[in-house]
Amino acid sequence: MNIKTTTESSFVIIKPIGEVDAYSSIDLDNAVSDVVKNYERPYIILDGSELTYISSAGIGVFITYLEPIRKKKGDLVFANLRKEVQYIFSVLGLDKLVIITDSISVAKEKLNHVKESI
Amino acid sequence: MQNTFKFQFPTDVETLGVVEKFIEDTQHLWNISEEAYGNIMVAVSEAINNAIFHGNKLDKTKHIYFEVSHTHNTITFKISDEGTGFDPNNLPDPTSPERIMEPGGRGIFLMKALADTVEFLENGKTVLLSFNLKKEVFL
Numbered sequence: 001m002n003i004k005t006t007t008e009s010s011f012v013i014i015k016p017i018g019e020v021d022a023y024s025s026i027d028l029d030n031a032v033s034d035v036v037k038n039y040e041r042p043y044i045i046l047d048g049s050e051l052t053y054i055s056s057a058g059i060g061v062f063i064t065y066l067e068p069i070r071k072k073k074g075d076l077v078f079a080n081l082r083k084e085v086q087y088i089f090s091v092l093g094l095d096k097l098v099i100i101t102d103s104i105s106v107a108k109e110k111l112n113h114v115k116e117s118i
Numbered sequence: 119m120q121n122t123f124k125f126q127f128p129t130d131v132e133t134l135g136v137v138e139k140f141i142e143d144t145q146h147l148w149n150i151s152e153e154a155y156g157n158i159m160v161a162v163s164e165a166i167n168n169a170i171f172h173g174n175k176l177d178k179t180k181h182i183y184f185e186v187s188h189t190h191n192t193i194t195f196k197i198s199d200e201g202t203g204f205d206p207n208n209l210p211d212p213t214s215p216e217r218i219m220e221p222g223g224r225g226i227f228l229m230k231a232l233a234d235t236v237e238f239l240e241n242g243k244t245v246l247l248s249f250n251l252k253k254e255v256f257l
Contacts, residue, residue, distance in 0.1 A: 084157075
């Protein structure tokens, strides 16, 4: 699994490429942690277009950082999740905790609403 | 006809990668659908992960026993560790409001959601995961 992190204006896009298993979830943890530490307002989009599967350890990474991100008045929005991964999110009830969108542009709109509500 | 493969793996995080590669290979070998493959990959990886971390507690002197049986309609994985076991019937629901923000505790829940049958034996030291390969899967 590789992780590509890019910035577009005030948004950070994290794109895992491949499978996030218990082992590679450490890399995902480092990638999310870096953004949470280094940004005053972390507006993160998780681009799932090339995320082929995610383990419970990978899900745990997002859960771990959700509260710190929101404490900093940021948010984490998921975009382009494959149906298999989206199914895992829904089985675990995470679709009720986070916003899941069909595209990066809609994810940006959702995060802009978060910004405006501060 | 039934094909059965048996492996013994060391207690090492790299075993996870070896099993993932095996599952990838079986998808092509046995023509497993993308949907079933995704369910198998996640559920079996969770079982291996549990055996490494929770069962054998990363003790390199212990082993993980991995058995795969394939017939025309089903594929069954048997994963055993050398730990002390646990009570699989006494686990909290990770989707409950009081547990949903916990970083861990979702592995067995996922196995039960993704496999067609899940059976724990030997006080939880062995888990059997079966997948029906001929059913329609709706995601």
